[in-house]
Amino acid sequence: MNLSSKLHKAIFATGALVFSGVLAATPASAASPTAAKAAIVPATPAPAGAPALGLFSISASGQSVNEWTGNQNWTQIGGASAGIAVGPTGVVSIAPGSNNVYLNNGSGWTQIGGAAKQVVQDSSGNIFSISASGQSVNEWTGNQNWTQIGGASAGIAVGPTGVVSIAPGSNNVYLNNGTGWTQIGGAAKQVVQDSSGNIFSISASGQSVNEWTGNQSWTQIGGPSESLTAGGPGLISIAPSSLNVFAYTGSGWTQIGGAAKEVAQDSSGDIFSISASGQSVNEWTGGQSWTQIGGPAEHLAAY
Template sequence: MTTSDGSVQGHTQIYGTAPRNRAFTIVLLGDGFTAAQQTAFDTACTDFVTALTTTAPYDRIGRGINTWRINVTSTDSGADDPAASGGTGATARTYFDSRFGANGIRRLLVCNNSTVLQTATARVPEFSVAIVVVNSPVYGGSGGSVGTYSLAGGATEIAIHELGHTAYGLADEYAYYAGGGETGHDHHPAGEPAEPNVTLNTDRATLEWGWAVAPTTALPTMSNPDCASVDLRPSVAPAGTVGCFEGAHYYHCRSFRPEHNCKMRELSNPFCQICRQVIRARTKVAKNICALTPTRDAVYRYDGSGTSWTRIGGPAGHLYAGTWGLVATNPDTGDLYRYLGTPDNWQHIGSAGASFAVATDTVYGLTPTRDAVYRYDNSGTSWTRIGGPAGHLYAGTWGLVATNPDTGDLYRYLGTPDNWQHIGSAGASFAVATDTVYGLTPTRDAVYRYDNSGTSWTKVHGPADRLYTGDWGRGLVATKPGSGDLYTYLGSPDSWRHTGSAGASFAVATDTVYGLTPSRNAVYRYNGSGLSWTKVGDAADSIVAGDI
């Protein structure tokens, strides 16, 4: 029942290679595991990591996450299971005092949060979130300052759902509290919820996730015809539609969720697009945006709020950024330098090139004469030749592609030197997203999406001037020829949303999209609804987004 009923044995990092001061760090702590059951706890932790890293969007965030386990013994197995809440009446002497039946609901599993947080801080001080794994077959879990989950069937699904609460402040999207038959949950009370995935607002112009709603999607998208009960009907909209679906936050009516279903509503489902966006944005510990001053005499990193920026480097020729980090060229020699995370701390990693492209695990370069493509070996100034002549390089989470300098045809790098796959014909430009590559036809009259097979592409839009990709939203924004206005891709052909007016350039970060005004005299941040943007910085030559 107290810390006298067990002891902390040790801590072990079980996943991740990110620098400890720049990682999103998950700590798993065991409760109700006796000294003889520590192997079972170790296995549960491994199962958690396997499930998490194969669940979107974590399957593409991995580099920024570290996971630790803290082995803790308890005198007894299991957790308290009070009879008053429908349990067996069992009690267990455990280190974190885990118990089912909070608020009279048996599945609501809680523990001594203070002891958990003290233990996590003592062992892994930089932790971002603490989750307690409870050694019981009874179904249960909870979120809050500490997350919990039991080893009931579907344990890892419970864990990832509760992580949504504890790490990201996501709300439950189901429309009941204790099971569906309780009274007082017909209509959500007044007052906008603080959680980012539920709302009382159905105004298209101010809806928090309005950036993801197609102009043709009705709001509300689906209303509950009987507020006395939970609406169990199938969706009236195609799967993946983002809108306002009534019934969420424990209430039958007057509260809305973004999609018809989501892991925050039913465990067997993937996270909805809005929850995925929140997870991506809040998992990134590194800052997202850097700018080069108008005279190119200094590099600045956005601090994340207001108009505060920090100078992190001196003169640069060009900036390149991505999930691997930030690199810059020396304006005099063209040599390449990598930013190491603290102001004026840069590492010389290579000589000049015609261009560079930052991917997930390294940076690629094209020789000054464009006669070969090289891959940085992540050590000193060592690079490996991986391909012959190329016209242009494009990289992102999905990988690296290059154009043939003679035909303009597009090739994808398959991971070993001189191993490239022909995936498409020439285009005016390309942009690599998290899951594919997009291309603009040579005449800029259409945008195409690579189908990830052979040389098959699907048209997703008409004319465009420039393409930008990144982690935010569906991963693609484009400018309209003539006006230069910015449009956000919503995930299906010809489904786009007007997002903003013209800019000199844009950068798609994890949390939103940033833009330079046409005169380059200010940096703006998209607010996520309507056409609203906020000024976050002054004049700049260029801006880039990445894990910086």
């Protein structure tokens, strides 16, 4: 399927979030997990070479944005990029140098904003950014218009439960569910949200993976982690030192791969990685088996 047809599907993978901010406004009611969330389900591998719902990469040189079209075939859809976010609205890219924000909705690239440090996109296609100065979180409202929704931030991610943030300095975790910001946790190194709205974090020390259970309560579900990825139902962790890839089954962890630099997951649970060397893009096909689907890459984004 080409980019244009993919963009008609209202599907996406949520992005990892590390959020900062002098974030005010506590909602009237205490934060709680999304009602009747789907259970965490282990990822099911896709047949090798089957195109993802949408898998994109930034080349190892950073000079091109590419779309996977199946097997080991990739099509260049854009030039140099410092970061991409994908979802129903299209592919969003930050241009190196200027850091201006561009959108490709299937018919070419259009500038939609000024300098940004990070961009993310939710399941409805809403686009959010952190300003280049890191001092504000903003929501795109069309054309080149943005509305500020939060203060300073070191990173953001979005999902059905809302926008989550790690505040600079304290590293405390905050959630904006549409009614303002409220603290939902203490210091964290990274936070992610899956497509069902479940929120997970790596502790500030990096020694535990935790799941949010409401208000400011968290339950430890894993040990040390280098990074987390959440897309479709499921949670993926890269272990420190070894960089081996593990999947959370809902009751424990299973190793599904060797050393990886980065892992991406689409909304169907298909899993992709960049090898630790950065020399190949690979698709998980079950067990600890992976099939190479591309060459060197710097970054992956899937929805």
